[in-house]
Amino acid sequence: MSLFSKYLKGWRFRSSEPTFEPGDEISVFVAETNGTDGRAYVGDTRLTVEGAGPETVEKRVRVRVTEFDDSSATGRGELLEVVGESSYTG
Amino acid sequence: MSGGSDGPPDGDPTDTFVEGTGDEEPRITFYGGRGMSALPIGVFIVWAIVQTALWRISDTGGLIVGMLFGLVIGMFFVRGNWASYANTIFEGMTQPVAVTAIVAWIWAGIFAQLLQDGGFVGGLVWLADLAGVGAALFPAATFVLAALFTTGIGTGYGAAVAFVTLFFPTGLLLGASPVLTFAAILSGAIFGDNLAPVSDTTIVSAVTQDSDIGGVVASRFKYVIIAATLTFVGYVVAGQTMGGIETGAGAANLLAEASDPIGLVHLVSMGIVIGAAIAGRHIVEAISWGIVVAIAFNLVLGLAGIGEIVTFSAPADAPLAQPLADLPILQIVDDADAVGVSGSVMEGASGFFELSILVLLIIAAAQIMIRGGAFQAILDWSLENLATNVRNAELTMVASAALINAIITINTAAEVAIGPYISKIGERFNLNGYRRANILDGQTAALGYIFPWSGGVLAGYQAMEGLPGEYEWLDQGMLVTPIDVVPYVFQGWLLVAVFVVAAITGFGREYVTDRESEEVARV
Known part of the structure; x- marks a missing residue:
């Protein structure tokens, strides 16, 4: 990204419910888990991350989106790998 | 939005999502419950308000003493071995932040x-x-x-x-x-x-x-x-x-x-x-x-001149002082109190020495709060009552950063103290690092120059x-x-x-999925 374009990035009104397409590979922080699957919130969009257990909570994980419903802003995806930590680990 | 009342799209029966990493037990326990782990930083905030706002003493050194005072008082409320408390202080201080x-x-x-x-x-x-x-x-x-x-x-x-x-x-x-x-x-x-x-x-x-x-x-x-x-x-x-x-x-x-x-x-x-x-x-x-x-x-x-950038003021009896007295960066002084290093480089660096010590201590106190469970308690309450969706989360981030900067005179200290809270609230909604940093610093800079x-x-x-x-x-x-x-x-x-x-309109909002901030590890 050029120096100038960095200044122009983000001059827009972003939806509180971003949408995804099946097949998208995204990186998200997992907020909570039920023991076997995790839940990530991207804004007010909810994603169920299959296979994201307690060890992934508050970690940044790579997820492949498998299904997504635009009308309810919910979707599912499969866990690919853990790629990062929270800024603060407690 | 916390908790698991909302089901996934296909009606997943196991819809009981909970926060936590599986390591739920705080590693330090306090008399009076996990809320007491906020005591060190609480003492510091009260000290900072009294010193800087009520008595108008804008002195970073005084805040260092206030933070030390808070850390010592907090130790007396630890159940069992105090070593875990002391070790957590070092754990906090050695964080990359x-x-x-x-x-x-x-x-x-x-x-x-x-x-x-x-x-x-x-x-x-x-x-x-x-x-x-x-x-x-x-x-x-x-x-x-x-x-x-x-x-x-x-x-x-x-x-x-x-x-x-x-x-x-x-x-x-x-x-x-x-x-x-x-x-x-x-x-x-x-x-x-x-x-x-x-x-x-x-x-x-x-x-x-x-x-x-x-x-x-x-x-x-x-x-x-x-x-x-x-x-x-x-x-x-x-x-x-x-x-x-x-x-x-x-x-x-x-x-x-x-x-x-x-x-x-x-x-x-x-x-x-x-x-x-x-x-x-x-x-x-x-x-x-x-x-x-x-x-x-x-x-x-x-x-x-070079001497204004850095000057060594040496005593006359120093072994190599007299022979090198013609160097523009060296001057010989008679007064023992005048011995030292000065100039732009020295003044510029030393201006941050006190703040550096203060930030180490505040990060240590924040770590006590994280390990003791008070931080999680405040976060849970915020997510339950304030940050119920992404718009409210951002408004909560704006309000909390503004409030702490409005009451603590030295805005950098206030910013360090509220940083973990902003991070956790923002990460929950996958707001990217740039958006979180901008919300945090906007209020920090603004409220540091108004009252x-x-x-x-x-x-x-x-x-x-x-x-x-x-x-x-x-x-x-x-x-x-x-x-x-x-x-x-x-x-x-x-x-x-x-x-x-x-925050209300979504202007400039960026999610982690839109653009990941380049890692701070480069710093």
């Missing part, structure tokens, strides 16, 4: 001092003199120049002092409103404190939100420039209606006396640091280039109180009382307003 900020501060401090000692402000005074602005436009012009100066040197407190010393008396002589002139200086300081890559608050906002400093600066430009444009218009309009006072002095030649166009070469030094940081260079590398160029300009153009107890206002007012002794025509009655300036610090109020609107 603290050391990264300290390293960047020291580099930035040296760079800022080189620009100040290299006549940068004199160059800007020359610009003001050249433009020949009258009384009505003087506050608006002062705002622009103070913003430019602070963007170069990073420290809004330093800019407030330098500009009050030079531009405030000039404004009085020109017949500009003294309240507007002081407010415009503070507004300019906010602009630079918020935007400069070498600003201490910019650095803290980036490292606490795991983002690169150059990316943070570029991404926050949109908020800053919107507020600044409105601020400029505000000072132009207010300048027409708010008049000055009769000084009884002669021609306004104060600007001409202090002006020296050669200092403007430091716009190049400043441009190199900003350009390199935004181009993605390591911040230490970017500032180092700025330091090298600033030293070269100072020496080649005669803005400062009578704010550090920036105190620094500027202290400089102003020295003016009657410097100019015969300037008496105490011409000075501005800090409370009078509050409504006119337009950049501060507008910056907060821009972020409130941005």
